[in-house]
Amino acid sequence: MASIPYKVVKRTTYVKNEKKVIYTPKISSTGVVTTKSLAKQIAVESTISDNEAKRFIDGFAMVVREMLLNGFQVKLDKLGTFTPKFKAKAVDSAEDVTTDTISGKTVEFRASSTVEKKLKAAKFRKINLNLEHV
Amino acid sequence: MALFYYKTKMNLWVKGEKKVMYVAKQHIQGTHDEDYIAEKLTKSLSMEAPEVLLAMDELTDQITSAVLSGQSVKVEGLGTFSPSLKTVASESPEDANTEKIQKVKINFRPDAKLKREMEDASVKYYNQLNTNHI
Numbered sequence: 001m002a003s004i005p006y007k008v009v010k011r012t013t014y015v016k017n018e019k020k021v022i023y024t025p026k027i028s029s030t031g032v033v034t035t036k037s038l039a040k041q042i043a044v045e046s047t048i049s050d051n052e053a054k055r056f057i058d059g060f061a062m063v064v065r066e067m068l069l070n071g072f073q074v075k076l077d078k079l080g081t082f083t084p085k086f087k088a089k090a091v092d093s094a095e096d097v098t099t100d101t102i103s104g105k106t107v108e109f110r111a112s113s114t115v116e117k118k119l120k121a122a123k124f125r126k127i128n129l130n131l132e133h134v
Numbered sequence: 135m136a137l138f139y140y141k142t143k144m145n146l147w148v149k150g151e152k153k154v155m156y157v158a159k160q161h162i163q164g165t166h167d168e169d170y171i172a173e174k175l176t177k178s179l180s181m182e183a184p185e186v187l188l189a190m191d192e193l194t195d196q197i198t199s200a201v202l203s204g205q206s207v208k209v210e211g212l213g214t215f216s217p218s219l220k221t222v223a224s225e226s227p228e229d230a231n232t233e234k235i236q237k238v239k240i241n242f243r244p245d246a247k248l249k250r251e252m253e254d255a256s257v258k259y260y261n262q263l264n265t266n267h268i
Contacts, residue, residue, distance in 0.1 A: 002203035004217060004238065008230040011223070022223035023230040033200045035210040042192045048185055055179055056189045061211030063174045065248055069135045069255050074171070078194040080240070083162065084137055084252065090144065090155040093159040097141040097156045099259075105137065105252045107213070109242030115198055119238040122202055126231070 003123035005030060028127045068107055080111040138163065138260035161260040201240055213244040 006027040013020050039053035048056065064082060067074050074082045087104040091097055111119065138161040146153045172186040179186070197215050200207045206216035220237040224230045244252065 002199060004202065004204045004219075005205075006145065006219070006232075006235070008227045010227070013223075022225065023227045024148075024221045024223045025219060025230050025235055027204055027217055027219055029206060029216075030204040031206070032214075033196070033205050033207040035208060038193065038196055038207065038209070041196050042189050045192045046185065046188045048181065048189060052179070052181065053189060055210060056175065056181065056186065057193065058211060059179050060171065060190065060193065061209055063171050063178075064212055065251060066135075067139075067166050067252055068248070071137045071161065073165040074161050075167050076166050076190075076194055077168065078191065079197060081165075082242075084159075084160065084255075085217050086139075086257070088139070088158040090146065090157040092155060094141050094143070094156045094264055097139075097158050099139075099158075099257045102139065102158050102257055104255075105255060107242070107244045107248060107252060109213075109215075109240070110207075111240045115240065118198060118202060119240070122238045124232045124235065128242070 003125045004124050005127045007127045025124075075112075077112055079113055080109055080115055083108045083110070136256045136258045138258050140260045159189050166232075211245065211247055213242055213248060216243070 002096045005028040006025040008023050009026045011022050011024065013022055035057055036054070039057055040050055041052045041108065042048070042053040046053070068082060071084055073084075081116050085106055085108045086102050089101040089103075092099055139158040140161050141156055142159045143155055144155055148153050157204060168187065168190055172183050172190065175181065175186045176183045181183045181189075197209070201215055201217045206214055208214045218239050218241050219235050221240065222234045222236060224234055
């Protein structure tokens with residue numbers, strides 16, 4: 001079973017104006033899976049070609065974007081839910097609530113319960129690197 | 135394309151004093167799932183629905199398993215999924231072990247295209263009578 005590699009990092013923090021050194025585990029990234037390699041993997045595991053898999057991912061991203069930009073949530077049971085979000089400033093009267101009070105439009109993602117279960121059962125492995133000071 | 139908001143009333147306590155304020159809240163138009171996405175993709179790509187569903191299954195599996203092995207996954211046009219840890223700090227590097235890991239989370243960062251499109255999306259007032267809506 002796959003495991004998440006972690007390293008120990010050193011941090012300097014201030015508690016009641018007193019300098020304190022603390023240590024925490026932090027994920028040691030093993031790299032980035034690109035869209036191209038995702039497409040290759042999908043092609044291996046299904047009946048479609050690399051090119052079709054790439055077109056599928058592009059199409060998938062486009063459809064999800066369209067839904068979010070139209071104010072819909074997108075719920076994928078095996079991954080999670082994408083929701084369009086914005087920040088809004090509270091004002092003194094209902095009439096003052098206009099689009100001018102809205103900012104920071106973005107997309108929020110929440111992992112599904114299936115994924116949450118997998119995350120809870122995740123295994124870890126320590127990577128012995130020199131202590132990183134962050 | 136547009137996002138929608140409604141107006142809502144909220145009670146805030148400012149310096150021990152109750153204050154009524156008004157704020158814009160996101161109105162979610164609805165939720166779309168895998169089947170809906172598959173239907174859309176079947177029409178736009180020349181692929182059969184079972185092929186699309188299988189590819190989508192494989193895509194979500196690939197994302198989850200990559201994240202669970204410490205990798206980030208970049209889906210062009212959508213965003214990057216990456217693992218992160220919620221941890222408790224310790225006073226010595228030896229104590230910074232797996233017991234200090236409270237939770238594994240998946241972070242999602244929308245890519246530049248989605249970010250830009252969200253920021254540019256228009257926002258419209260959703261005026262529907264509801265007890266919580268104004």
